[in-house]
Amino acid sequence: MAGPTTAERGERQQESSGPPLVRRLRPPRLRTIVILALALLLLAGGSLWLLYGSAWTRVERVSVSGTRVLTPAQVRAAAAVPVGDPLISVDTDAIAARLRRQLPRIDTVDVVRSWPHGIDLKVGERTAVMVEEKGGKFVEVDRGGVRFATVSQAPKGVPVLELSLSRDGSAAASLRRFDESRLVREAVAVAARIPAAVAGRTRVVKVRTYDDISLELGDGRTVAWGSAENGAEKARALTALMKAAPGARHFDVSVPTAPASSGS
CATH class of the missing domain: 3.10.20.310 (membrane protein fhac)
Structure with a gap:
């Protein structure tokens, strides 16, 4: 009588051994779960003690x-x-x-x-880019127009901000539109655009209105700058104008496409 075929022997062997995947995924015992939970609690408690209770x-x-x-x-x-x-x-x-x-x-x-x-x-x-003189002392102003400190002596090479704000006529209307804080920021913006060769000689940045800002240099020369707008163009125009008219005493770059100089 013929024995079982190869297929039949494979089926019997699989039935006797049971499904291997089911055996591998058998859930952990309760004791293992408890041990793991206690370990986690101890770890968390130890971490909290280390962070909050320990002198370390x-x-x-x-x-x-x-x-x-x-x-x-x-x-x-x-x-x-x-x-x-x-x-x-x-x-x-x-x-x-x-x-x-x-x-x-x-x-x-x-x-x-x-x-x-x-x-x-x-x-x-903060670094002072200009100072305001008040009561014999100097209030330092940074690049953002923030007044941040009062010192007894102005930092070397930093121009003085002079606010000559008129309360009459068109100047008053400008002041209503642009308050003092805004005008200080405009003056700071002008100071940031002054050509390097001129910045070191600038002693005063004078503000009358939003579009009437001027510079006074240490040698007595003056520069009508106008507003802070078109600062790069005005800086180039001033540099060229000073080279073209080295003996001039007054320079006007408020309209950078038509700069002018006067005096001698």
Whole structure:
């Protein structure tokens, strides 16, 4: 009598061994689940203790970088970093806000956690592009038109901003449209466009109205600049005009396509 065929032997072997995929996907035992859950809880608890309860991750030092006029001690005092507190709980945004509020000279600030014990205060100070003279002292103004500090002596090479704002006639109408803060920003924009050869000799930037801004140089020469618009064209026109008329005392580039000079 003939034995089973090869196909029949394969079917019997598969039936006797059971489905292998089902055996591999058998759910874990309850004890394994409990052990894993306890391990996760211990890990989470240990992490929380390390961050909030351990002395290994508390604030011990505050470093300061980027100061020029301010001192690191001034920055640390204004920052009021809570030394001894857990590093993870330090409110870096609040520290940055305090620094900007108490030290207007600070333009940019970055408060960084330096694990495991430090807070780094990286500051950038404003730079004066002009000053306003008030009561014998000088108020520094930055490139954004922000008045940020009062000093007893004007920084070297920085022009004085003179606001000669008229309250009558067309000048008053201009002032109603462009307030003082806007006019200060316009003056700053003009100062940024003064040719390098002229900027070092500029002593005063005078503002009467939005479109009546002029420069006074250290040698007594004057420049009628007009508004802050078309600053690059006016700078080129002034450079060419001064070369063409070196003996002139007054230059007018308020209309850069038709510059003029006068006096001798």
